[in-house]
Amino acid sequence: MKSNKFSSYGEGFAPNRIFVLAQCMDDLSKEDCEICFSTINAQLPGCFPHISGRVFFDGCFMRFENYSFFYESSSPHDVKRCSDAVNLQNDQFRDVATKVVKDVAAMAPGHTGYAEGRSKAYGLSFYGMAICWNTLDEESCSDCLSNASRAVLECLPSIEARSLSVGCYLRYSQYESKDGSNFVLNTKGGLVMYLVFILVAVGVCIAAVLVGYIVGTTLHEKRVKRQKKNNVHSSDLESSAIKRSLHFNYSTLEKSTDNFSEELKIGQGGFGEVFKGTLPDGREIAIKRMFLTTKIRNEEVSNEIDIIGLAQHQNLVRLLGCCFNDDDSFLVYEYLENKSLDLILFDPKKKKDLDWKKRLRIIEGTAEGLECLHNDCQVRIIHRDIKPSNILLDAKYRPKIADFGLARFNIREKVAAPLVIAGTFGYMAPEYLAQGQLTDKVDVYSFGVLILEIVSGREINKISADDTLDTLVTIAWKYFKEKRASRIIDPSMEIQDVDEVLRVVQIALLCTQESPIMRPDMTTVIKLLTQEKLEVPVPSKPPFIVDSFHGSKRNDSIHRHHPCTSSVDSCRYYDTHQDNGSFHRHHPSSSIDSYYDTESVLG
Structure with a gap:
């Protein structure tokens, strides 16, 4: 490692074998390289006992796995990070950035896998840098950086972006200098920049946790005060700079929505409404105004904000801030152009826009978001209400899981306390509905139902059948057993590979098996979805649920108290990493929230 700033190594015997790769950026001195890796070594033990991990610094990189990964150039989990700061003033910014990024991506493969660019x-003043890991050949390096360059250019007009891939690293940045000189990444100055970046990253992570804790605590205090005095809200949310960074002024929200104009209303629910707004800087936002009249509603809002400090992922909708006054509470989220999946999937005309390629991307992206909730947070998070109306789509139909009002932290210890059974009929796993057993397999079951809806274009409980007790799950199972599973495929969907669709249907039936032990975890589901060479096991039968809740609509959400013991299955970790000065593979710059489905629970 000291001689060439690179090392790869394998040790042990299966299943306890481990492979490690470590590399410094070419412009880092050997002395600074050692310091950088000393910092990584302090972070990496936090990944164990997980079987894989990655740590990205601007100066060095390290990865370990339980298989030989040295020649991988891309992965479904490759991600990008975009800065919040943007350049909207200079029309030529995009052209300069694009040229620098494309130049370094093109030069690096032919120059020992490393290139810098300045313009x-x-x-x-603009700077770009690209590097491939030394184990890749020129062709693999070129492929990796080509994907990376496309990824970071999607960040524009952000003034800084990074692509973090399994085979390469690409970064661009705009730096303003008083003397007008170009930014030069030298070895000693680079070390200072790395350490500053690490400290800033650690500070941001700590601030995020503090925000979640402080805002959650404040909401709890607000609920207590409301029980004692009607419509009295806590003013503690205004008390610190950290909270103000997440806090919106009511006047700002009012102006952005033209005084909450009915024309800008994009959603309505039993205890709130959603408006589209535009901030002074041009950003479009979604504002969820809630009428918090019950204890349950207050708890759900507090719950959403608490989760924000623990889970971030490109497939989880991002919370931008909040606002509280004496009458209403507001949560502000990023605006997603295509709104919720159900509005497109179940519309006879709009669903024609969803070809199989787009639907598969929605399935895979939702799976990635769920895996983050289950495996990559300090505690396991169970969403409890995965359904099409809680899957939001951006302009490119990329999915983001929303509505965390029902989500619960799920620790590995049993809790002997009454559990509120909450969710939506048709999507709730039988063991949870009947016995209150809350595990990650509850979300897996809901995800299986979601897959069948996406493939068929039909709602779970709104399907014609000879047996009135049949649902989409039971019908799909019967067709599968009769080797006629293609009958459930949406006839309006453009398909090039029917076998691929049928494979996904079989994965959905694995997720909806009656026994939770038989259902795969989300890590396994992702592998089955993305690795065609893996054989999909034959599923066992799903539950044949009888609607025993008389007087309730079969597709209405419910709350019901059930005295039981909460437990979780054994946890499988696939790829979890530290986030203190490093990069978490599931953590691009986003947080979780919900906004369109304001009526996910009926009191």
């Missing part, structure tokens, strides 16, 4: 034009 000064139109009053802009």
Whole structure:
């Protein structure tokens, strides 16, 4: 490692074998390289006992796995990080950035896998850097950086972005200098930048946790005060700079929605409504206004904010801030152009826009978001209400899981306390509905139902059948047993590979098996969805649920108290990493929230 700033190594015997790769950026001195890896070594033990992990610094990188990964150039889990700061003032910014990024991506494969680029034009100073890990050949390096360059250019007009891939690293950045000189990444100055970046990253992580804790605590205090005095809200949310960074002024929200104009209302529910707004800087937002009149409603809002400090992922909708006054409470989220999946999937005309490629991307993205909740947080998070109306789509139909009002932290110890059974009929796993057993397999079951809806274009409980007790799950199972599973495929969907669709249907039936032990975890589901060479096991039968809740609509959400013991299955970790100065593979710059489905629970 000291001689060439790179090392790869394998040790042990299966299943306890481990492979490690470590590499410094080419412009880092050997001395600074050692310091960088000393910092990584302090972070990496936090990944164990998980079987894989990655740590990205601007100066060095380390990865370990339980299989030989040295020649991998891409992965479904490759991600990008975009800065919140943007350049909207200079029209040439995008052109300069694009040229620098494409230049370094093209040069690096032919220059021992490393290239730097600098440009000064139109009053802009711009820097780019690309590097491939030493185990890749020139062709694999080129493929990796080509994907990385496309990824970071999607961040524009952000002034800084990074692509973090299994085979390469690409970064661009705009730096303003008083003397007008270009930004130069030298070895000693680079070390200072790395350490500053690490400290800033650690500070941001700590601040995020503090925000979640402080806001959650404040909401709890607010609920207590409301029980004692009607419509009295806590003013503690205004008390610190940390809280103000998450806090919106009511006047800002009012102006952004033209005084909450009915024309800008995009959603309505039993205890709130959602408006589309536009901030002064041009950003579009979604504002969820809630009428918090019950204890349950207050708890759900507090619950959403608490989770924000623990889970972030590109497939989880991002919370931007909140606002509280004496009458209402507001949560502010990123705005997603295509709104919720159900509005497109179950519309006879709109669903024609969803070809199989888009639907498969929605399935895989939702799976990634769920895996983050189950495996990559300090505690396991169970969503409890996975359904099409809680899957939001951006302009490119990329999915983001929303509505965490029902989500619960699930620890490995049993809790002998009454459990509130909450969710939506048709999507709730039988063991949870009947016995209150809350595990990650509850979400897996709901995800299986979601897959069948996406494939068929039909709602779970709104399907014509000879047996009035049949649902989409039971019908799909019967067709599968009769080797006629293709009959459930949406006839309006454009398909090039029917066998691929049938494979996904079989994965859905694995997720909806009656026994929770038989259902795969989300890590296994992702492998089955993305690795065609893996054989999909034959599923066992799903539950044949009889609607025993007389007087309730079969597709209405419910709350019901059930005295039981909460437990979780054994936890399988696939790829969990530290986030203190490093990069978490499931953590691009986003947080979790919900906004369109304001009526996910009926009191």
